[in-house]
Amino acid sequence: MIDRITFSVDRKLIRIYGQEFTLGELSVQILNTPSCRIQEMYDLLRKGRALAQQYEDIGDYALWFQANDAYLKLETLLREYPLLDLLQRDWSVFWETTVLTYKDWPAYREYFSYFKGIVTDISFFHTVIGHFIRNGVMPIQELNSGSISEAVKRLTDNYYPIYLRDEKKGYLYAYHRNKPITLDFESGNAASASGDFQIVETYTSDDLLMLLKIDFYKALEAGHLIRQCEYCGRFFLLTKRLHTKYCDNPAPDNPKYTCAQMGYRLTRRKETPEDDPKMDALRRCLQRITKDCSRGIITEKEKLSLKAKAEELYHAAKIHSGITYADFEKSLESKNLYPLCGVKRKSNPVGHPKKEPVRR
Secondary structure, eight states, rough: OOEEEEEEEEEEEEEETTEEETTTTHHHHHHTTTHHHHHHHHHHHHHHHHHHHHHHHHOOHHHHHHHHHHHHHHHHHTTTTTHHHHOOOOGGGGGGTTOOOGHHHHHHHHHHHHHHHHHHHHHHHEEEEHHHHHHITTSSOSSSSHHHHHHHHHTTOOOGGGSSSSGGGGHHHHOOOOOEEEEEEOOOTTOSSSSSOOOOEEEEEEEEHHHHHHHHHHHHHTOOEEOOOOOTEEEEEEEEOOOOOSSSEEEEEEEEEEEEHHHHOOOOHOOOTOOOOHHHHHHHHHHHHHHHHHHTSHHHHHHHHHHHHHHHHHHHHHHTTOOHHHHHHHTTHHHHHHHHOOOOOOOOSSSSOOOOOOOO
């Protein structure tokens, strides 16, 4: 069960018990929970608590087992989240009720409060941040630090209850509740790709909502935006500030195509280079290839071969729904693209040329 959560934030990553996630990735997992699934969690939670109370009143072990069945179903739903499966280290108590006795009941009952906290944290985050993205982020015409900062300020100033239904307005105030969290600092990996010295922020908390809030706000700080696909309605993560309307996931009604492809079919309008992250990645790749050629690192013939290969990869990524933006961007990195064409980058001498010795 969740007791203490220790996690660290290192530039654009969040690390939890040795596993790395891109900042914002955990938030997307929660935001893509269907509302009916959250309602199912609440129903199982209420059923389990009611049966547990009846067991305490009557002492009938059959009621305990029925309560246990409800919590097992709830546990199955929660395990669908990679984050919660990682955090919940000990679920075995729900499988051992056949050997427990009344004296074990207080320890078993402790799990009830943990499950209630998890479900309510998921619900608060799902409701408040979902509305914030739809009403605070997506309407922004020009994505820059100032516009995003203003949107976040409106959220933290409790402006967004006007977008919530009456029965949901209390969620925002629960979302903003303060919970204790410990912050520490440690030295980052000295062998980082950039070679720069870095400090890693390490947090310790017993609150799931605090972890999700830090993941979401740090993602914004790192330039990662979460948007809602205008075709399928799912949330997706953008690591660059683009006005992309559609995600690259398989379309629910036609999995052979991505939502971006189906969106084009629907609107008959392709996204511009500024809106299409894959096209933007291709553009940057072509610029790198041209620069390498101008520096003499590759030949003119190699330049043409590399550009043709990059464009081939782009078209494949647009056609096949299984190729994500992250995978496509990685395939265009010089260390991956150049070997595909049998090209080896030549290194030029660094610095100023040595002076000729003065002859006397």
